Amino acid sequence: DVKVTQSSRYLVKRTGEKVFLECVQDMDHENMFWYRQDPGLGLRLIYFSYDVKMKEKGDIPEGYSVSREKKERFSLILESASTNQTSMYLCASSLFGLAGNGEQFFGPGTRLTVL
């Protein structure tokens, strides 16, 4: 049973703070993803990684960076949090790398509020 966990369910930060969101998967998946979910906008891809130390920009990477030092862990970093980054952040992982498509398994989400 795939398990994707995120470091916090709820987080409150102040404008300008550096924020780290962490995601861990336990199934040796190659791909990992960070999305943000906002009402009426669906899930929008921020960054993804298909291998350790590899990263690719998604559709809305501005204001974010990522780190993947180990296969099981994918971190999302907000260098200087702003109020428009208040959102639900979802991490996901999938078995396949660049070679194919398959089911993405999501974490429970982190609801980030930036004051």
Next chain:
Amino acid sequence: GENVEQHPSTLSVQEGDSAVIKCTYSDSASNYFPWYKQELGKRPQLIIDIRSNVGEKKDQRIAVTLNKTAKHFSLHITETQPEDSAVYFCAASGGGNKLTFGTGTQLKVEL
């Protein structure tokens, strides 16, 4: 890049009726089309997917159809039940498992 449009944004049906959610995509190279269900307060979960070499796929009360020429695909739920109430997302991918999601449909099944 890929653009996925999803309609309707909300859908209310009576228990036992059918529900249909429609999506269109823009990139003709897309070849993988999953559907995710997100219950209130829960994480999205895959319910069915279809690949571009198949026109239709069925799994019990759920079916998905794909029209590559028109670049649209649809989710059909028959004999709806209260537990089908959720937000449904369609998505499209051209490879590398990079998904572009639609904006979601809130389905409400009324007793």
